[in-house]
Amino acid sequence: MANSNNFILLISFLSFSFLSISTSGETEQKGPFVGVNIGTDVENMPATSDIVSFLQLQKITHVRLYDANPDILKSLSGTKIRVIISVPNNQLLAIGSSNTTAASWIQRNVVAYYPQTLITGISVGDEVLTTVYSSAPLLLPAMESLYNALVSSNLHQQIKVSTPHAASIILDPFPPSQAFFNQTLVDVLLPILQFLSKTESPLMMNLYPYYVFMQNKGVVPLDNALFKPVTPNKEMVDPNTLLHYTNVLDAMIDSAYFSMKNLNVTDVVVLVTETGWPSKGDSKEPYATKDNADTYNSNLIKHVFDHSGTPLHPEATSSVFIYELFNEDLRSPPVSEANWGLFYGNTTAVYLLHVSGIGTFLANDTTNQTYCIAMDGFDSKTLQAALDWACGPGRANCSEIQPGESCYKPNNVKNHASYAFDSYYQKEGKSPGSCDFKGVAMITTTDPITCPRNYMQSHVPATICSQPHL
Incomplete structure (x- = not known):
């Protein structure tokens, strides 16, 4: 993902009224899909065979790589998981x-x-026109040469060639009907769009409502950025078309369609190659939270599988790739850069998506049995404070981690905290944010606690848990 500066959207219209691509031949499933990007800046990256097994477990059917990793490509053999590979800049x-x-x-x-x-x-390439413009003259020749090589192998119908762009190639994106491509890029962009039209390939766009919201707070409501249901008076209305927009992503997609129309290109579909929401940020990014990330990605998935399209093109729902599968903990600051993943590198969920009823996509859902445990790497004092809160104000059932009870051993603060965290998480119905405890807890699909639980017992007062469990 490019630095957030590449996502700055210039908004000249500030009076809103709130005021599947088939690319792999006959075997491709019909309709729009949701895939995931797989970045590799992960300290303890799982083995490639484990990654593929995990994708299958999670029922993820489409992935995008930032290179053409031979180990992953080999491991994907025979899995029916569809993959977009990349040519690095x-x-x-x-x-x-x-x-x-x-x-x-x-x-x-x-x-x-x-x-x-x-x-x-x-x-x-990746966002070449906005990050390494000096390479822009090479972009179309590279695409054409790769396409011609596919033609020679008779694979040009099954495998499409395109290039991902940052949202910032589009200026004045709101209202969408007034959007246009940056004029300094048109000489490069127009031939690329004509190539996409000729080869029936998609326009790849990296679209982040998170950055639109962060850079336009007070103009763009958070609910619209997160796909939350909005009342009619909070819909975004394009005064030129009178189209009503309930979410930012649809408006961004339509701004791409209007921008292409301005260049007389009307037969190229938009593929969202990156979108998502960070689950953690520093003090300058207070909206980078697990709850917001859960809300955005859960609603995004439902939106795609609803097949509702956009206000301009209700007949054409764009497929999307969520950024990203794993938190890339080796990424440079800001903090949010390392916290876009659905999962940690050890494959435990960062948060539980709420996508029940949309089909088989993602086993990481509320329909599965999940648990809340204390994370590694925190000192006893920090865990003890969280444990005291869970057993006290949180009213978790902590009776069985008292001396002499069935879950007292092993007698250490991490084990007792995990028990208390999970008691609270289950009591709260696994609701978003109920497994956090100021960042010291995480969700897992593997039950780490071997002792018998009895969450139906009466809750115990805070004083029982206030003694050190060391």
Whole structure:
């Protein structure tokens, strides 16, 4: 994901009235899909075979890689998980200036795995026009050379070639009908759009309502950014088309369609290659919370599977890739950069999505048995404070972690905290935010507690848990 500066959206219209792409041939499932991006800046990254097993467990059917990792591609063989692979920006020069190099890249990274591994697309570069503009002249030649190599292998119908753009290539995106591409980029963009039209490939866009909200607080309501239901008087109305927008992402997608229309391109669909919401941030990002991340991604998933499209194109629902599968804990500050994942690197959930009733996507849901435990790496004093709150004001049932009771051993603060945290989490119906305890708890699908529980017993007063459990 590019730095947030690349997502600044210039808003000249401030009086809102609140005032699936088929890319892999006949075997591709119909309708829009939700996939996940897999970044690798993770300190304890699972083995590739474990990642693929985890994807299958979570019923994730589409992934996007930031390279063409051979181990992952090999592990995906025979799984029916569809994958978009990428050409990193530092390879554009070689591929864009040599048809032979492009053909070799396709042979090595596509032909060697397809069709056992269902490669559906190639994303060429990443936000090149806004991050490494010096490479912009190489972008279309690289795309054309890769496409021609696919034609030579008779794979151009199954595998589409495109390039992801930052939202900031579109200026004045609100109202969507007045949006237009940055004029300084049009000479590069128009030939790319014509290539996408000719090859029936999507326009890849990285769209983050989080940054729109953060940079326009007071103009864009949080509920609209989070896909929350809004009353008619809080809908965003485009005065030129009278189209009503209930969420920011639809408005961003339609701003891309209007921008393309301004260049007489009307037959290219939008694929959202990145979107999401961070679950943690520093003091400057108070809206980066687990609750908001849960709300955004859960509502996003439901929105896609509702097949409701956008106000401009209700017949065409864009598929999306959530940014991202794992928290990339090796990312540089700000804090939010390391906290976009649905899962930690150890595959435990950062938070539980609430997507019941939308099909089989993601086992990480409230329908599954989940538990709340104390995280590693915190000192006893910090855990003790959280434990005292859970057993006191939180009214968790802590009777069985008292001396002589069935869950007293092992007698250490982490074990007792896990028991109390889980008691509170279950009592609260696993609601969003009920497994946090100021950041010292996490959700897991593996029950770590072997002693018998009895959460139906009467709650115990805070004084019982106030003694140290060391």
